[in-house]
Amino acid sequence: xxxxxxxxxxxxxxxxxxxxxxxxxxxxxxxxxxxxxxxxxxxxxxxxxxxxxxxxxxxxxxxxxxxxxxxxxxxxxxxxxxxxxxxxxxxxxxxxxxxxxxxxxxxxxxxxxxxxxxxxxxxxxxxxxxxxxxxxxxxxxxxxxxxxxxxxxxxxxxxxxxxxxxxxxxxxxxxxxxxxxxxxxxxxxxxxxxxxxxxxxxxxxxxxxxxxxxxxxxxxxxxxxxxxxxxxxxxxxxxxxxxxxxxxxxxxxxxxxxxxxxxxxxxxxxxxxxxxxxxxxxxxxxxxxxxxxxxxxxxxxxxxxxxxxxxxxxxxxxxxxxxxxxxxxxxxxxxxxxxxxxxxxxxxxxxxxxxxxxxxxxxxxxxxxxxxxxxxxxxxxxxxxxxxxxxxxxxxxxxxxxxxxxxxxxxxxxxxxxxxxxxxxxxxxxxxxxxxxxxxxxxxxxxxxxxxxxxxxxxxxxxxxxxxxxxxxxxxxx
Amino acid sequence: xxxxxxxxxxxxxxxxxxxxxxxxxxxxxxxxxxxxxxxxxxxxxxxxxxxxxxxxxxxxxxxxxxxxxxxxxxxxxxxxxxxxxxxxxxxxxx
Numbered sequence: 001x002x003x004x005x006x007x008x009x010x011x012x013x014x015x016x017x018x019x020x021x022x023x024x025x026x027x028x029x030x031x032x033x034x035x036x037x038x039x040x041x042x043x044x045x046x047x048x049x050x051x052x053x054x055x056x057x058x059x060x061x062x063x064x065x066x067x068x069x070x071x072x073x074x075x076x077x078x079x080x081x082x083x084x085x086x087x088x089x090x091x092x093x094x095x096x097x098x099x100x101x102x103x104x105x106x107x108x109x110x111x112x113x114x115x116x117x118x119x120x121x122x123x124x125x126x127x128x129x130x131x132x133x134x135x136x137x138x139x140x141x142x143x144x145x146x147x148x149x150x151x152x153x154x155x156x157x158x159x160x161x162x163x164x165x166x167x168x169x170x171x172x173x174x175x176x177x178x179x180x181x182x183x184x185x186x187x188x189x190x191x192x193x194x195x196x197x198x199x200x201x202x203x204x205x206x207x208x209x210x211x212x213x214x215x216x217x218x219x220x221x222x223x224x225x226x227x228x229x230x231x232x233x234x235x236x237x238x239x240x241x242x243x244x245x246x247x248x249x250x251x252x253x254x255x256x257x258x259x260x261x262x263x264x265x266x267x268x269x270x271x272x273x274x275x276x277x278x279x280x281x282x283x284x285x286x287x288x289x290x291x292x293x294x295x296x297x298x299x300x301x302x303x304x305x306x307x308x309x310x311x312x313x314x315x316x317x318x319x320x321x322x323x324x325x326x327x328x329x330x331x332x333x334x335x336x337x338x339x340x341x342x343x344x345x346x347x348x349x350x351x352x353x354x355x356x357x358x359x360x361x362x363x364x365x366x367x368x369x370x371x372x373x374x375x376x377x378x379x380x381x382x383x384x385x386x387x388x389x390x391x392x393x394x395x396x397x398x399x400x401x402x403x404x405x406x407x408x409x410x411x412x413x414x415x416x417x418x419x420x421x422x423x424x425x426x427x428x429x430x431x432x433x434x435x436x437x438x439x440x441x442x443x444x445x446x447x448x449x450x451x452x453x454x455x456x457x458x459x460x461x462x463x464x465x466x467x468x469x470x471x472x473x474x475x476x477x478x
Numbered sequence: 479x480x481x482x483x484x485x486x487x488x489x490x491x492x493x494x495x496x497x498x499x500x501x502x503x504x505x506x507x508x509x510x511x512x513x514x515x516x517x518x519x520x521x522x523x524x525x526x527x528x529x530x531x532x533x534x535x536x537x538x539x540x541x542x543x544x545x546x547x548x549x550x551x552x553x554x555x556x557x558x559x560x561x562x563x564x565x566x567x568x569x570x571x572x
Contacts, residue, residue, distance in 0.1 A: 096548060303514070321556070340495065357480070370523060376528065411510070
């Protein structure tokens with residue numbers, strides 16, 4: 001029974017529960033046990049979770065999501081359940097409300113299974129920046145799962161959760177999805193409410209699904225997307241998200257930017273990417289080269305904008321209203337500075353410092369002001385490209401999963417993991433990563449991106465390609 | 479690049495304590511990263527408007543009607559130190 005349950009996608013499980021062939025309670029218990037077992041192993045396991053539901057956590061079988069268990073990234077506020085954004089400064093924080101995205105999914109029938117481990121405040125590409133220990137990649141436990149949604153990605157890849165919610169600011173859903181051999185999608189900026197998401201960079205953060213397949217990703221997005229009065233940047237998608245059904249790519253024009261598919265990409269990743277493009281051609285797609293002339297500067301612009309926004313968003317962690325407070329402070333200022341010194345990890349401190357620096361008097365125009373203009377050029381590059389093609393394809397990440405500890409000594413080397421994903425974040429356009437093959441036995445992800453609000457076209461194309469590629473992720477589920 | 483004095487100035491702005499042994503490393507790391515991001519200085523951006531918000535959303539004001547609000551005691555519940563009325567903190571003066 002266990003092997004059978006494990007083989008079901010979330011949509012398949014929901015259908016079985018709705019059809020009465022499977023009890024929601026049984027399904028929940030099955031996954032809860034697997035999640036709890038990993039949590040019990042601590043550093044010796046994958047370390048995917050910061051909290052796992054009790055045995056009484058199962059919900060009903062109602063709604064489109066029919067009681068299917070859902071793992072949720074730590075930074076989503078979940079009422080009465082620890083929400084720490086992977087940080088010590090929020091250790092044990094119990095929010096008095098639930099994030100809109102999670103609430104909508106629960107209203108649609110999802111059962112909260114667990115909170116997943118992540119890089120602290122969503123800052124990282126390897127899940128090695130968590131105050132709760134690193135997460136391991138189920139394909140090779142000496143390697144990273146990617147980040148910052150590493151816990152969510154590893155949990156889905158290892159079959160510890162049928163699906164998971166993550167967030168993507170510069171690639172934090174797509175890159176771990178690629179490194180773990182699963183599907184990860186960042187929707188158009190504004191499609192999912194950010195209310196209740198502990199913020200990193202407000203003009204970039206977006207919630208999105210991490211799933212076994214494209215159909216599950218569409219299902220999860222459909223149930224959580226939409227305008228929310230509590231988030232002034234949220235909007236209603238012009239057309240509702242549809243579950244994909246396309247089998248071919250006839251007439252689909254795919255552009256490949258030379259700037260994001262050549263230099264700096266590992267040979268094995270490129271090989272797998274190019275083979276997947278051949279598969280797309282066999283399905284009827286037309287592949288051409290496109291230019292994104294400012295893409296090589298996207299990472300630099302991102303590492304001005306995101307830390308700047310973070311420095312503002314993280315000012316609230318001062319020991320006053322919630323979270324950690326340094327004891328025996330001499331005075332108020334001492335309390336602030338010591339709380340933040342003791343509570344934040346090294347990467348978070350670096351980014352707060354960088355952000356503060358680039359926003360400070362004398363530097364604002366050269367850094368933040370310029371980066372905002374680079375952002376405009378990048379958005380224009382995409383708009384120009386999409387005038388002649390439907391979708392853009394790139395490898396999702398420059399490398400396959402690297403070893404734990406390999407890049408922690410060099411912040412810039414770590415930032416380069418987001419090279420292919422950051423441009424789409426800056427432009428606010430939707431993008432999805434699907435597994436397209438293996439290089440040296442480790443998963444490779446292919447990224448497809450479309451213009452704003454092209455979610456349905458993106459899901460259809462990636463679904464058709466996914467079916468034709470036939471990537472088998474079951475080996476990681478053990 | 480970014481020197482010790484600059485690091486201390488920025489740390490003060492960020493309300494972040496840095497111990498003596500951490501200042502040097504922070505200066506080096508910030509210098510390396512800001513050196514990289516400064517490459518945006520290479521681009522010709524004359525006449526380009528800044529983007530602060532990627533997807534334009536306008537006219538988003540709601541009706542001036544009170545909505546539900548967190549009760550005071552719930553808002554104070556997670557505080558490290560509080561009384562019935564508000565959050566308690568050390569005095570600003572030394």
